[in-house]
Amino acid sequence: MQGIASILINMHIIPKLKERCVMAKKILVMDDDPTTVDYLVDLFNDNGYETCFAYNAAEGFEALKNEKPDLITLDLDMPKVAGPLFYIRYTKIQEFKDIPVIVISGLHVPHRSIKKVVAALEKPIDREELLAIVRNTIGEGSSD
Amino acid sequence: MDKKILLVDDEEDIRDVLDISLSDLGYKVFTAKNGEEAFQIFRNVNPPIVLTDIRMPIMDGIELLQKIKKENTDTEVIMFTGHGDMDLAIKSLKYEATDFITKPINDEILGFALERAHERISMRQRIREYTENLEEMVREKSARLVEVERLIAVGQVIEGLSSATRNIVEDFEGGITYFNELPCLVSIHNRDLKVVATNQLYKERLGDKIGCNSWDAYKEGAGRSAKCPVGKTFHTGKGQRSKETIQDVNGREVPVIVHTAPIRSGESDVELVLEISADITEMNRLQEELRTTQQRYQQLFDEVPCYISVQDGKLRLVATNRQFKEDFGDEIGSYCYNVYKHRNEPCPDCPVVKTFESGKSQQSETVVTSKTGEQYNVLTWTAPIRKADGEVTQVMEMSTNITQIRRLQDHLSSLGLLIGSISHGIKGIMTGLDGGMYWLDTGIEKGNQERIEKGWDVIKLMVDRLKNMVLNLLYYAKERDLNWERTDVLSLAKDVASTVEPKIKGYSIEFIHDFDRSIGKFEVDTSVVSSALINILENAMDACIEDKSKKSHKIIFSVTQDKDHIVFDIHDNGMGMDRETRENIFTLFFSSKGSKGTGLGLFVSNKIIQEHGGSIRADSTPGQGSHFNIRLPKVLPDILKSKVNKKAQSLTIE
Structure with a gap:
């Protein structure tokens, strides 16, 4: 049995199987502009990530609970509860506090209260730059 | 800081x-x-x-x-x-x-607000320094004034002095030295009308005249005899005062005012006469200086860019400067609160009252009303005016008009908001364009027709938004008069419908029009009203596009009339608005569209409708849809027309 396993490893079959077994990483896209959400969702899907999205903070909390995302892209300028406040609130919750966040916003400077931000991108965003940051943070998307 | x-x-x-x-x-x-x-x-x-x-x-x-x-x-x-x-x-x-x-x-807006607050603080600081400098200036000027007056008084002092010196000059040999310090020509004469002593200045100016006749110093004329001032004094026993001309050592004629005083040795007889001559040219110079200083002081009082008033203990105006008179009238004797605030009793927290109480300067900012009813923001500074014993008898109040500065600030802050919201809107549009191009690119790459179409639609939408934003900005930036004409309602409504119909149908939204065919004509500026209607229809379209809760959407555009009005109704079953949004949609820079709106569209539409004397009303239920009701008069009110006609006339005259 061991022999077969080693053969499989040598043929790079097991790592691939492993990769397949691990669920694709999921990104929560938060923005109040539907076009932007649509765009980012397609972009991430095309690159092998699963996605969920939210147009406001209330939907954002729902998505955190139900979808358990691995990464959040957050617009800072959403109505009702602004981005920074959403961040402050969800990082107070033990279960979610370590989810990395990428700020994508029309504002020049990310809010300093968002301490553990992975990166802050200003709109309009550089697509390749965004994908590179996502890859560095949660790894490659799955190949299919 | x-x-x-x-x-x-x-x-x-x-x-x-x-x-x-x-x-x-x-x-x-x-x-x-x-x-x-x-x-x-x-x-x-x-x-x-x-x-x-x-x-x-x-x-x-x-x-x-x-x-x-x-x-x-x-x-x-x-x-x-x-x-x-x-x-x-x-x-x-x-x-x-x-x-x-x-x-x-929003952090950025908070930053702007704080910057503005700091600007106000530093501005107030600067104005305060400025008024304090002004106080310093007034103090300096008045000190000089006092100084000049003191010099003028010398003439009078001499008069008193001459009588006071009687006692001092008992021993004239020693006494005369007192006069060496005086800026006057002092001499003492005996009964034989001979000069017996002179002060140093006399010697310098007229030469050594001891032993000479009392009148020798005078120019040729009637005075050069026993009838000279000294002679008259011996004769009458009384002090004399006259204008004479004397000749100095260089033969130059000098006009002087001569004072004489008898000096009696015993009970009755005048033994000696003291003569004091003051140089009139010097006096004239001093008087001239006083006059110009007074004039300058008055000028300063009148020309400083402040309202200055002096008030007594009952807050009555004792003196006011020209600026004050110009804007508040010549109201000497009236009560300050009456003139400044049109009140019948003193204002609470009055700085003048506080100055009377504390004897200290006060500063405050307030709003006053001019005689023509205009309101001014003023920064007020007060200073006590004291009698010699320190009691405050009057208070001077200086108020700087900072209305312009305040207005400018408001204008700047709305400009700041405008720029902020535009740059935000443009960033949103650029992101949308990126998305469109991504779908287009990847669609072509993968041969996916659906994606290509989606990308193309988004690009069209974004270009439209950009166009609208620019048009609205142009409208906001410029004042224009109505360019009205009698127009067929139906053809205007059809034009508007045909402009938006392809776009609306492009999003698979049903578009229903319902026009009253017998509606006739109305007076309207066709181009601006069309753009207002298009703006509202496009908002309805956006509300449908963004609503994810319903399968199918429709927009109903109808035109009806009542007695005096043409009524446009636009219904949609899009996402709707909550109360807060509905109450603010016509406010400048309000936008419910997050990064996409400029907050200009409905503000401009509302402005257009109001310029026609019409009204616009919005009802909505969140999740159900919205209804906009626009009423425009069939005949434009004369006041709106005449404004335009006046303009037309002035153009023809030119």
């Missing part, structure tokens, strides 16, 4: 977030969770800037604002308001809040 700041909000989260932001900006932040707690802190640390929420338990923001303003009127108080709190925002401005920021609080 004092970087202390007090932050008041009942929500802990908001305090946390803002505390971090403000600390990053270099502020020492004090926080409080209600007005009462805040006011305690305020009294202890006296921060120059206070940020406060309005709706709070125990003591709300408005009450806190009033208390702070009473304690220190210079404090810059910035209020946080919800979108629906327009009334509270206006109320807080009435109580002299510096600014208000709508929630949720």
Whole structure:
């Protein structure tokens, strides 16, 4: 049995199987502009990530609970509860506090209260730059 | 700069977030969770800037604002308001809040507001320095005035002196030396009308005349005899005063005023005469100087860019400067509060009253009303005027008109908002364009027709938004008159419908028009009203596109009439608006579209309809849809027409 396993490893079959077994990483896209959400969702899907999205903070909390995302892209300028406040609130919750966040916003400077931000991108965003940051943070998307 | 700041909000989260932001900006932040707690802190640390929420338990923001303003009127108080709190925002401005920021609080806008607050503080500082310098200037000028008057008084002093010297000059040989210091020509004469002693200046100017005749110093003429002033004094026994001309050692003629005084040795006989001559040219020069100084002082009083008044203990105007008279009338004797504020009793917290009480200068900012009813923001500074014993008898009040500065500030802040919202809108559009191009690119790559179409539609949408934004900006930027004509209602409605129909159908939204065919004509500026209607229809379209809750959407555009009005109705079953949004949609820079709206569209549409004497009304239920009702008069009111006609006339004349 061991022999077969080693053969499989040598043929790079097991790592691939492993990769397949691990669920694709999921990104929560938060923005109040539907076009932007649509765009980012397609972009991430095309690159092998699963996605969920939210147009406001209330939907954002729902998505955190139900979808358990691995990464959040957050617009800072959403109505009702602004981005920074959403961040402050969800990082107070033990279960979610370590989810990395990428700020994508029309504002020049990310809010300093968002301490553990992975990166802050200003709109309009550089697509390749965004994908590179996502890859560095949660790894490659799955190949299919 | 004092970087202390007090932050008041009942929500802990908001305090946390803002505390971090403000600390990053270099502020020492004090926080409080209600007005009462805040006011305690305020009294202890006296921060120059206070940020406060309005709706709070125990003591709300408005009450806190009033208390702070009473304690220190210079404090810059910035209020946080919800979108629906327009009334509270206006109320807080009435109580002299510096600014208000709508929630949720955007860092950039907060930054602008703080910058403005600092500008106000430093401006106030500068104006204060300026008025204080002015005070210094007035003080200097008046000191000089006093000095000149003192010199003028010398003439009179000499007169008194001559009689007082009788006693001193008992021993004339020794006494005369007292006169060496005087800026006058002093001599003593005996009964034989000979000069017996002179002071140093006399010797220098006229030469050694001891032993000469009393009249030798005078120019040829009637005075050069026993009838000279000294002779007359011996004759009458009384002091004389006359104008004479004397000749100095160089033969130059010098006009002088001559005073003489008899000096009696015993009971009756005049033994000697003291003669004092003062150089008139010098006196004239001094008098001239006094006149110009007085003139300059008056000029300063009149020309300083302030309203200056001097008031007595009953707050009556004793003196006012030209600026004051120009804007408030020549009201000497009237009560200050009557003239400045059109009140019948003294104002609370009157700085003049405080100055009378404390004897100290006061500063305050207030609004006054001119004789023509215009309101001015003024910065007021007062100074006590004291009698020699220190009692304050009058108070001078100087008020600088800072209305222009205030207006400019308001204009600048709305400009700041405009630029902020536009740059934000453009960023949103650029992101949308990126998305469109991505779908187009990847669609072509993968041969996916659906994606290509989706990409192309998004690009069209974004280009449209960009176009509208630019058109609205152009409209906002320029004042224009109505260019009206009698127009067929039906053809206008059809034109509008055909402009938006392809777009609306492009999103698979049903578009229904329902026009009254017998509707006739109305007076309207066709191009602007069309663009207003298109704007509202496109909003309806956006509301449908963005609504994810329904399978199918439709927009109904109808035109009807009543007696005097043409009525346009636009119904959609899109996402709808909540109350807050509905109440604010016509406000400048309000946008519910997040990064996509400029907050200009409906503001401009509303302005257009109102310029026609019409009205616009919006009803909506969130999740159900919206209804806009636009009423335009069939015949334009004359006042709106005449404005245009006047313009047309002036053009023909030119």
